[in-house]
Amino acid sequence: MSSTVPLLVGISGGIGAGKTLVSQIFSLLGIPIYNADDRAKWLMANHLPLKTRIIENFGTSAYFEDGQLNRQYLAEIVFSNPDKTSLINGLVHPAVGEDFKLWASRQPTKYVLKEAALLFETGSYKTLDFTIHVAASEAIRIERVKSRDVQRSTTQIKQIIEKQLTDELKNKLANFVITNDDSILVIPQVLKIHAQLMEAKIKN
Structure with missing residues (x-):
């Protein structure tokens, strides 16, 4: 593969985990974001x-x-x-x-981000060079979704969560994990991963 081809990096997280917020931070660093869910529509x-x-x-x-x-x-x-x-x-x-x-x-960048809700569930993570999982506790995720999407009930949100892979499994599958539950600052985590990806090479 040509060295001019960007690294393909996936970023995902369960409903309410905050993957879009984290993606926006990467975007501020100059990284192009491909929103797979919007593009699918x-x-x-x-x-x-x-x-x-x-x-x-x-x-x-x-x-x-x-x-x-x-x-x-x-x-x-x-x-x-x-x-x-x-x-x-x-x-x-x-x-x-x-x-x-x-x-x-x-894209004229070292790497690009593919933001997708079901990156691990569909198996599409296997086509990427690296993956990032944004994790947060179920309780926090439910509260976030309820505050932004008031018509959804706790039961409905839990049903969506149950259809997605567990955080534990996705943490194991991902190359990087970002904790987004207010217990640790997100930006330093992003900066660390960004620095590593800027030095990374495409997997063979």
Whole structure:
């Protein structure tokens, strides 16, 4: 691989862990951020090959007449059916992966960050050079989500948490862990990881 190609670094964390806040700190250091979840929504609405496959598997009702994604329709199908969840993920995640690599190849930096909610759950962390997990206790995460998303109940938030891998497992899978529970300052942790990544080399 050419030395001009940036290191591919993933950053993730369970709901309420604060991965977006941490990503913003990296951004202030000049690191480009690829938001995989936002980009997935864009690709589902605008990437013709992906749209075609979604229609083939979920029907024409997956899109409105104006071509925009019918999120509610898809969510109702996918949410309660693990097989359908796997199917949509199998369509979307590869498209996001290719889009990310193309985007990353155009960035003039030592490394780039791919921010994704389900980085470890989907296995996409295996395609990256390094990964960062943002961790916080379940109690803190629940309070954060409730304060920013008042319509969600504690039960609903716990259901989302239960569908994600545990922090313990993600801590083991990640190359770096950032603790974001107010017990330790976040910025020094980011600066330390940033310094290490600036010196790191692409894995063989």
